[in-house]
Amino acid sequence: MELWYTEEHSDNVRFSIRVDKQLYSGKSEFQRIDILYSNEFGTFLTLDSLMMLTEKDEFIYHDMIVHVPMAVNPAIKKVLVIGGGDGGTVRELARYKTIEQIDLVEIDEMVVEACRKYLPTTTCSLDDERVNIYYEDGLRFVRHIENEYDLIIVDSTDSFGPGESLFTKAFYGNCYKALKEDGILVNQHESPYYAAYANSFKRAHSRIVEFFPITKVYEAHIPTYPSGYWMFGFASKKYDPVEDLKADEWNALKLETGYYNTDLHRNCFSLPNYVKRILEDSDE
Amino acid sequence: MELWYTEEHSDNVRFSIRVDKQLYSGKSEFQRIDILYSNEFGTFLTLDSLMMLTEKDEFIYHDMIVHVPMAVNPAIKKVLVIGGGDGGTVRELARYKTIEQIDLVEIDEMVVEACRKYLPTTTCSLDDERVNIYYEDGLRFVRHIENEYDLIIVDSTDSFGPGESLFTKAFYGNCYKALKEDGILVNQHESPYYAAYANSFKRAHSRIVEFFPITKVYEAHIPTYPSGYWMFGFASKKYDPVEDLKADEWNALKLETGYYNTDLHRNCFSLPNYVKRILEDSDE
Secondary structure, X not given: OOOEEEEEEEOOEEEEEEOOEEEEEEEOXXXXXXXXXXXXXXXXXXXXXXXXXXXXXXXXXXXXXXXXXXXXXXXXOEEEEEEOOOOHHHHHHHOOOOOOEEEEEOOOHHHHHHHHHHOHHHHOOOOOOOEEEEOOOHXXXXXXXXXXXXXXXXXXXXXXXXXXXXXXXXXXXXXXXXXXXXXXXXXXXXXOOOHHHHHHHHHHHHXXXXXXXXXXXXXXEOOOOHHHEEEEEEEEOOOOOOOOOXXXXXXXXXXXXXXXXXXXXXXXXXXXXXXXXXXXXXXX | OOOEEEEEEEOOEEEEEEOOEEEEEEEOOOOEEEEEEEOOOEEEEEEXXXXXXXXXXXXXXXXXXXXXXXXXXXXXXXXXXXXXXXXXXXXXXXXXXXXOEEEEEOOOHHHHHHHHHXXXXXXXXXXXXXXXXXXXXXXXXXXXXXXXXXXXXXXXXXXXXXXXXXXOHHHHHHHHHHEEEEEEEEEEOOOOOOHHHHHHXXXXXXXXXXXXXXXXXXXXXXXXXXXXXXXXXXXXXXXXXXXXXXXXXXXXXXXXXXXXXXXXXXXXXXXXXXXXXXXXXXXX
């Protein structure tokens, strides 16, 4: 039998993966959750039919969303992760012995439960004693917090659907307030290539710059995401992501990584002209 | 009607583009040539059903294959382009007034003729008076040349099919001989992500290092190529692609580019760990 998962990257572009087996399908209060197995990518998770992660390349996303801020401020002790119910971001954070507390706020408990069962390679640190899981709306959670976290990571779905509120001014303003005076906010920042994603990318950036004095965007190649070219936002009260990189300190930790290294860290902030132009437009 | 062009990026992965119209289809002595129009990507060219270029993102490939070597040695005067019958590489080279001669060696005249008709945005400089077109096999052309070119650009198809001989030791050895004492060879270098391409990538690199004292690999994001993550090889007798970058000189030319800039130049040589490991394996 030929069984194919297909995602529409735009009305005119489709990306299809041959599926060996559907492992799980469920419908939560918030979204449809599917976990499938492919010979090419291993087990992969989709939400509302959109690709979230595959075993083959999730290391790229999780390396870049975690190690970039951690190498800028290795003294980070208290971290808030919003979204990220698959556990991959928590797994990478938990490798830092110096981190004391990781609060994970995931709106959808069914995502965590399904991933625990079928994606143990990403959920493996959710039971770490430093991790607290809250099944709540991220915007509501962060609203009443002040001066509490060193780092907030927004590991959200796209800017439509359940993740929508995590791309609003209200959310970014509350994140600013919830961060300490040298706090860092990192978020998945969509993609600059296909028009719908490029609009989300531009809008997210223009909203964040209203709150944070330092806002930069960095890139990674994630082949299973639309266009394969993905962006992250680095917003910060104090640290510049390149000038304040603590390369020697980070390298002394001897963490093995599949994608991230400190040379690449310096360089992933140098963007192509067409991407810079989108950001300049959004600054106006 | 639904009309879709589909490319298999591996046995398990398909990339599909909605086609508005098929503009041309021909069969030459060497390959099948198709030119189609898509609302998303504009006009695009396939050879033996594999994506060669689209109007939407060809600027990325052509920026990176031309401006990287030109910014390392702005004194380049005589250039050999092997492959590249679509004319995009010649177009970017022709923007440098200091280049005196561009020899284009394309095996398949039908590709050039079809592109002249349907892709004038890439062929627009093929009639520049500095350009000589030879419809010949690249390996045969380069075999009898010594100490002639400042730059050779291998703008080939993949390492299977008509482009196969352009990935052999015999070819790289002859390119070395055909270059002057400060000559540079740049080639499209496949991709590190899907296994078949990663093998070509590794093999190409291991063959080039046998001839050139300086061999580095650099990256670009080209969403319509398999995995969206593409590599170029920079092999050189004298110049290091990063240390010898003439950023000020290049910026003084005030060439407008959609992708390339001199910050990105420094940084596209910093590769992810998984790619570095493939290259290290191939050095053994």
